[in-house]
Amino acid sequence: MRPRQFDLIAFDWDGTLFDSTAIIVRCIQAAVRDVGGREPTAEQASWVIGMGLMQALAHAAPDVPPEHYPRLGERYRHHYWAHQHDISLFDGVLPLLDELRDRHHWLAVATGKSRRGLDEALQAVELQGLFDGSRTADETAGKPHPLMLQELMREFGVDPARTLMIGDTTHDLQMAVNAGCASVGVSYGAHDPAGFAEFQPRFVAHSVAELRRWLAEHA
Numbered sequence: 001m002r003p004r005q006f007d008l009i010a011f012d013w014d015g016t017l018f019d020s021t022a023i024i025v026r027c028i029q030a031a032v033r034d035v036g037g038r039e040p041t042a043e044q045a046s047w048v049i050g051m052g053l054m055q056a057l058a059h060a061a062p063d064v065p066p067e068h069y070p071r072l073g074e075r076y077r078h079h080y081w082a083h084q085h086d087i088s089l090f091d092g093v094l095p096l097l098d099e100l101r102d103r104h105h106w107l108a109v110a111t112g113k114s115r116r117g118l119d120e121a122l123q124a125v126e127l128q129g130l131f132d133g134s135r136t137a138d139e140t141a142g143k144p145h146p147l148m149l150q151e152l153m154r155e156f157g158v159d160p161a162r163t164l165m166i167g168d169t170t171h172d173l174q175m176a177v178n179a180g181c182a183s184v185g186v187s188y189g190a191h192d193p194a195g196f197a198e199f200q201p202r203f204v205a206h207s208v209a210e211l212r213r214w215l216a217e218h219a
Contacts, residue, residue, distance in 0.1 A: 013111035017093050100215065187204055
């Protein structure tokens with residue numbers, strides 16, 4: 001077995017572990033329509049995935065006045081909860097996580113989801129006990145602010161040089177840069193990987209299988 005390069009591996013959730021990008025985009029679009037805003041394109045809606053909810057909706061619906069944000073958030077949550085059970089893990093994620101645990105990495109989630117949303121997702125039988133820690137955007141600073149990763153590193157006593165962030169958006173990769181951590185991007189989520197290069201990820205995986213192979217060799 002190769003020496004371990006990273007003690008703590010933090011994963012984004014939507015678009016990295018869970019195949020949820022298309023549903024989130026449709027829910028954002030529906031919420032904006034519900035409050036009378038101009039519907040964002042799929043590209044505009046997908047760009048904000050990974051941010052905290054209200055920050056994301058404000059970017060996606062710049063013509064909606066701030067006093068309507070609570071209603072906008074309520075309508076997004078309404079549409080999302082109606083479809084949450086349509087979302088599943090990407091194929092191969094569970095074996096990947098099991099392998100990392102077998103190699104004694106600490107595994108964490110750093111997500112733009114709410115605490116309620118993440119906790120409900122983690123109640124799935126196959127996910128129980130897989131993650132050692134987590135941070136959500138409603139309990140700390142949203143991405144790309146580094147606070148999520150900084151709090152996780154403090155929790156586990158891990159230095160930035162021994163921490164790896166894995167995500168599907170430039171927000172994830174920028175957060176890693178801001179926290180002084182290494183990162184890996186995945187191209188099968190919300191953002192076009194053409195925008196990843198400026199954040200100097202160690203690798204860009206085009207499938208879960210590619211991510212699993214890279215982690216086995218380099219993590």
